[in-house]
Amino acid sequence: MNFDRNVIQDYLINLLSTPSPTGYTDNIRKYVVSELDKLNVKYSLTNKGAILVSFEGENKNYERVFSGHIDTLGAMVKEIKSNGALELTPVGGFMMTSIDGENCTIETLDNKTYTGTIQTIKPSVHISGDEARELKRTAQNMEVIIDEKVFSKEDTEALGINVGDFICFDSRATVTEKGFIKSRHLDDKASVAILLTAIKYISENNLKLPYNTHFFISTYEEVGHGAKAGLPEHVKEFIAVDMGAPGPGQNSSEYAVCICAKDSSGPYDYNLRKKLIDVCKDKSIDYKIDIYPYYGSDASAALGAGWDISAALIGPGVFASHAYERTHMDSIVETLKLVVAYSQTL
Missing domain, CATH: 2.40.30.40 (Peptidase M42, domain 2)
Known part of the structure; x- marks a missing residue:
């Protein structure tokens, strides 16, 4: 899988340049929708303003969801x-x-x-x-x-x-010559840029998907109820694409996709985590497994709302989370590889 890093970077800078604290997301939603219109993909909006992009798969009764959130601190x-x-x-x-x-x-x-x-x-x-x-x-x-x-x-x-x-x-977004991205709100705009690029790649390459596959862009994640409602009826797997948290005592990295085994809501699904790791091994995707003691995601929100799903959490490693953050383009690309590869996996 070869991805144009300029495409991802352009999405990311545009997202970071559009203010969107939780509750004030109309402008960034309009930006995302305008990009989806260019790609001519199918999407719908929920009452809370979330965006659901849908691709038809061979099995229409088994649905897979990747999520990211456009709301920020x-x-x-x-x-x-x-x-x-x-x-x-x-x-x-x-x-x-x-x-x-x-x-x-x-x-x-x-x-x-x-x-x-x-x-x-x-x-x-x-x-x-x-x-x-x-x-x-x-x-x-x-x-x-x-x-x-x-x-x-x-x-x-x-x-x-x-x-x-x-x-x-102010996001104060900047990209260095050596591929570091420094900005506020990489949580979770780095992941939304990844999902937009994945949507573009799947659409333009007419990828055959085994299941109905959806990309859920939520708007209330930072206050805890982003993905509690509005998911597809037959969703079986829910993969939150959010930031990994590298730092002292952590195993996450700014140069790999981070796979969370457990956060403050408890362990994520063992078998789904294993499947994601197996894809990383098979596709030579650099990955790290980690535990985040003070963290919750849209996947844990969906579980807390009572959705009967297998849930996982992956994402690029973002240093200094909820402050002036930093990641590297390598971590973004490795996460993108996993999203696209896993979307094609039974």
């Missing part, structure tokens, strides 16, 4: 302060230290966009000294300073900003 306006700054409330689980000093955009209900910076309430050591250094990074101690001449709550409200508006963190 972000925040919302909780309060407009008396000085015109914004208190924020997190969307998704991240360390507040990871957004200290980050640029952002505020998206209003009437489609106005404003830029700003996330700072602590004591942002300057020249003013607060050790108090600035030692201030605990909590949501209550952080605020968004808007790039507008505002001096009061009324000034900010006059811009059209209100409680509940979304705050999107």
Whole structure:
């Protein structure tokens, strides 16, 4: 299997350039749908805004699903302060230290966009000294300073900003000459780029698939209910394509596909994991097996909702997850190889 890395990279950069915190995914869904329209593939939308791409296989009563999610971490306006700054409330689980000093955009209900910076309430050591250094990074101690001449709550409200508006963190996506991708939101846009490339490859090469095969692009994974509903009726296998988590004490890698044996929801299906590993061995796909103690996926969400499925979790290794992340194109390509190869496996 030969894949054009430029195709994957273009998908990924376009995805990373489109803000999509959980609950604010219309724009990125429109992008994904526009790419699917170019490929002339069959898809449908769920009430929650998930995208289900479907390929007919030889066995129509046994259905296989690969999932990825386009929603990301972000925040919302909780309060407009008396000085015109914004208190924020997190969307998704991240360390507040990871957004200290980050640029952002505020998206209003009437489609106005404003830029700003996330700072602590004591942002300057020249003013607060050790108090600035030692201030605990909590949501209550952080605020968004808007790039507008505002001096009061009324000034900010006059811009059209209100409680509940979304705050999107700048992705700061960059690709190095040696194939490293550094960005926020590689979780899970790296996997969505993989799935889009797999869809393109299957469609353009008219691959014969043994089962009805679906690609489920969810929109509420970061808050835990992405794949709890909207799956095909006869789904038997559900493979979440999400990030692997390399780091101290972990076996995952930024240069291989990572296969999760167990996360916070418990072990994934033993036989399905074995089948995925056998495909890796047969196709010379570089892989790592790992366990993630503080992790949940769309596969575990589907299991928790009561779907009677065999579930697995695979994905590219993403370093510094839920912060400013990094992966390598090798890991993305190895994951793509496994998705395409396994889609053709009985």
